[in-house]
Amino acid sequence: MAYRIVPELCTSCGACELDCPNEAISMDRFTFVIDPDKCKECQGHFDTPHCASVCPVPGTCVPAEGPGA
Numbered sequence: 001m002a003y004r005i006v007p008e009l010c011t012s013c014g015a016c017e018l019d020c021p022n023e024a025i026s027m028d029r030f031t032f033v034i035d036p037d038k039c040k041e042c043q044g045h046f047d048t049p050h051c052a053s054v055c056p057v058p059g060t061c062v063p064a065e066g067p068g069a
């Protein structure tokens with residue numbers, strides 16, 4: 001499983017990119033995106049997905065599958 005960024009909500013602040021332990025987050029034109037092949041939901045690094053923790057906009061970093069995907 002991986003996380004994804006909801007492009008309509010992302011303000012491109014960049015906070016998540018700096019803190020991703022897998023360097024899975026990068027700028028794509030106007031918003032940031034998560035590479036699903038690199039995102040491991042922070043396993044082994046943080047107890048919870050760190051991008052979701054640091055993102056100032058609630059609901060922007062969400063599971064790539066499941067409700068809201």
Ligand code: SF4
Nearest residue numbers: 020039041042049051
């Ligand atoms: S859940 Fe963790 S590994 Fe995945 S993109 Fe967010 S910070 Fe990076």
Ligand code: SF4
Nearest residue numbers: 010011013014016055
């Ligand atoms: S922390 Fe949130 S608002 Fe900021 S770039 Fe990442 S996803 Fe976008």
